[in-house]
Structures are given as C-alpha cells and as structure tokens.
Amino acid sequence: MINYELFIALRYLRARRRQAALSVITGIAIAGITLGVAALIIAQGLVKGFRNDVQEKILQGTSHINLLREDNGGIENYRELIGRLSRIPGIKSASATMYNPALLSIGDRQEQSVIKGIDTIIPDEIEDLRQTMIEGDLTQILSQSTPPEQETQNTADAIILGRHLAEILGLKINDKLVAISAQTRLTPAGLQARPRYTTFRVAGFFSTGLYEYDSRWAYVSLAAAQRQLGSGNTAGVIQFKVNDIDNVAEMSRKLLKEAGAGFMTTTWQELNRPLFAALQLQHRLVIVFFGLLIAIAALNIITTLTMTVIEKNRDIAILRAQGATPQSIRKIFMLQGLVIGIIGSSAGLALGLTLSRLANHYQWISIPAEIYSVSHITLKLSSIDCAAIVGFAVLICLLATLIPSRTASRISPVEALRYE
Template sequence: ALFESGMYEYDSKMIFLSLTDAQDFLSLGDEVTGIELKVNDIHKSDKIGEIIQEELGYPYWTKDWKMMNKSLFSALKLEKVTMFIILTMIILVGALNIISSLVMMVMEKTRDIAILRTMGASSKSIMSIFIFQGLFVGIVGTLLGLMSGSFLCYILARYKFIKLPPDIYYITTLPVRIEWLDIVSIVLAAIIISFIATIYPSWQASKVNPVEALRYE
C-alpha cells in the first residue's frame, strides 16, 4: 500500500517492511545498519543521543532529528527573522500615518484648541485628547488586523491552499499554526508603537498659544 506523510524527503525514499524481509533483501543476515529510537521529549533528543554515544563509543554514532534537519531549521529561523523585520516596518509605516494624521489635525484644529485653552483646558488635558485619539486609531487597526489575520490563518491551516515545491521545502503544503505568544507580542508592540507615535503631535497640540492662534480670528 502507498501512503503520504506530507514530507517529500520521506515519501520519495522511505518504505516500511518487516526486519527479516529487509535483511534478506539487502543480504545482511542477522545484522542491522541502524536503530531508530522514539523519545518522550523530542526537545531532549540531542542530550539523549550524547548519552547513548558515550555508552556505545566508536565505531557507533548517533544523530538526532535536529542534526538531520539542521539546514531546514536554519532557513526557517532566518525566514522568521525576515518576516518579523517586514512586520515591524509595516507597523512603523502605520505609526507614521498616525503621526501625519494627528499633525494635520492639530493644524486644522488650532483655533478649536485655542478656544479650549481660553475656556480653562490645561495643556495636559489637550495632550490627553490627542493621545487618546491616536491610540484609538492604533487599537482599532490592530484589532481589525488581528481578526482578519487569524481568520486567514485558520482558512490556510484548514484547506491548505498554498502548495510548495517538495524538492525544495521537503513538504507539499505551507504549514500554518497560530502561535498565541507571537500574536500577543505583535499586538502589544503595535499598541506601544501607536502610543509613541502620538506623543509628538499631542505635545505640539498642548503647546498651542491661544493668543497667537486667535489673533487674526
């Protein structure tokens, strides 16, 4: 019978058959060329391999799954760092949009700000208004992006639309899994950057001189 594991490297080279049949086919007699072990904690496979290597000694050697797929994991780490940089740049572009929007609003609302100041509004309250407005825009945008991104990840994980060349990536479809720690980190970073982006325009609004602003009104 044929089966597919989803990993090209295994599907193209691996077969399952009984030990005696394999020994007869390869003329090994009672010998074996290797023993594969399954451990309870896959993250300790390298340490377990070292212990076995010390016990057996030369000419036997061990190789764990991390070592066998070292190049693949290195590529995935590099890919994750690249995606993080791209995502950070996108967030920074959004922050610049918040800054420019608030600066434009301060320029348009200079007269209104001056009137509020003459009515007794403090610089702190004026600054708080614009910080709240910028944060509101940032939080709403972050939540909309979170919902749409999570929905897209769910669709990709369920229906596996994106196909990959198996001879390059060792898998046939793009694996998608939602990592809540990454999501929380991204959301917090977006909100913090949004808050930082509001500081300068809000400070600029709080420094409006009501006398100068209303001189020609």
C-alpha cells in the same frame, strides 16, 4: 465615567463635513494598520505552519536520536543494549534498524532508494508505518520471521515503497523488483566491494506527504535488510524516540554515557539543521518586512494628528485658557492615535484570523511537493503570536503620536487667540 481627555479625543475622530479630508486620512490610517496587522498575522501563520508541517513530516519518517558505532560497524548485542537504554527516563521507544542505499530495478527502469529495515517486534515502529500506508498489506512484513542467517529459497521478502517511488518505477502490488546494493569484504588486497542482488516482492505503498521520503524510501523487515547486506544478526543503528523532541541534546549525552565507549549519536535537529536554519532566517525576514509595513502605515497617524492639531488650534488654545495642562493636551492626541491603533489592530486581527481559517479549510495555499516537500501549507497561529502582533501594532501607533501631541501641548493660548 469617561475622562474628558478621552471624550475629546473621540470627538476629534468624528470629523465634521467641512473636515472631510481629515476623515479620509483617518480612515486611510485605520485601513493601513488593519492591512498591516492582517498581513503580519497571515505571514506569521504561513511561516510557522510551513515549519511545523515540514518538521511533522520529517519526524514521521525518522527517529529523534540515532545511536551507531563510531567505526560504522554493526551492533551485535543490540537486543541487550536496547533493553538497557530503554530504561533511561525520557526515552519513549527504542528499536534496531538498518539503512541500505540501493538501486531498485524492474525491467529497464531503475531508481536510487534507501531501504530501511524495521524491527517488526516493536509496536511503535509498526504503528508509524501503518499510519502512512495507503495500499497493500503490512502483515506480509510482520510475518517474515526467517532468521537473517538463512536465505529465503522460494519466496521473495516483502517490501513497502513510497508512493512517488512506486510511480517512478511503475510498480503494482505483488510486482517483483531487484535491489542492487554494494557489499564490502576484506581480501588480501584490502577492502573490495561487489554488487549484491536481492529480489523483493511489492507488498504495499506508503505516503507521508513529504516528497523526499515518498520518492526515495522503502521499508522491509529488519531480517530482510540483514539478509540483503549479508550482515548476520546485527543492527546498523539503534533509533530512539523521546518524550521531549526539543531536549534531544541532553538525551543524547545520557545515551552515550550509558552505552559506553565506541558509540556516537545523531539527532533529528542535527540532520536537518540547514533546513531549519533557513526556515528561521525566512521567519525573521518576514517579520521584519511586514513589521515595517505596519510602521509605514503608522506614519498616517502622524499626518492625521498633525492636521488635527492645525484644525483644532483654536480649541486647544481655549482648553489651555480654561486651565488644561500641557500634559492633558498631550494626552488627548495620544489617546486619539491610540484609539486609531486599537481599531485598526482589532480589525486586522479579525481579518487575519478569518482569512487564515478560510485558507486552512479550503487549502488555498498549495505548493509543488517535489520542491517544498509538502503539497499545501496549514497556517498555524497561537494566542501569544496574535497578542504580540497586536501589541506591536498598538505600540507603533502610540509612538507615532509623540511628535504631534508634543506640538499640540506647546501651543500658547495667547498666540493662538490673538487674531480671533
């Protein structure tokens, strides 16, 4: 059975015709909470979705942990080292690779690029690239088994380029291009660098959706990358994927302990720390901003309850005269504010979730890929996020009732009924 405090609180929410102004203010309070909660839900989904999209795109093109020599030299025994390190619990896959900065040239067009050599005997490496391929034949890279010590005489090694990089250079399948990279050698005069020219044949294009990769990166076989640098059968980096991407720091320590002296590691978090720090700051600012909007909207509850106290002064006095305690009077007005908060928060939750789903379905939020690395944002929300936002809004509304309810509980029945 409903208690009388809640019954009276609900009656006060249904203002009579002569109290139309009170009804309008109550409606404004509910609308303010609704819009504030909906805006905070959308903003939370937007920021979290953008971060997740960027992180997902980054992890498509990079490993979780990189192991390399401290002196930046080549890793000669990389096959044996990979076999040993792969047995560490938590390691999902390991492969050797090389990163070769190069200037790609065709005709009078040139563009800076990073050429990555992928180990074609590692299934995960091939599958990651296969999932992003949009045109061409990946098997042309897989079939390149010529040892790195041997130069290919009559055929150019195959290369797969990012979609935007290919557009910049105006490349098509089977076109040939020249990669110009720097090769250093030790001479009596010290280290000297000389350009090394390598011809590649375009075998395909990939698209990760991350502009930074699609406009800069290209893939060749590990053997082709070794030939390009003239490094012999060595690897520049051993890259790892782990089961828990948030536990890369601990996994790095285990890898260094097992690998021995002379090695260092970098993780995907370290390489992208400035980006994710900026996104985290943005997230906090958005939460604070829209949280303040909800708090401002809750001020209407103070106005609503204050006007209700003034309008219901006589009713409160009668209740007190009939034995209602100050605590009961306070409870009536706190329940009234709480109901406003629950109605507004529930409506805001429904509105926010509906708009978020429509935005995802129709891809309403499109952004310049060349600036933000992704072409559109997918809003992502969890049940915990929604519950926290609704709980925060209801709490703010409840706090807004403290002053008016305290004022109502202090009304003296004698003073209020003296002139009635």
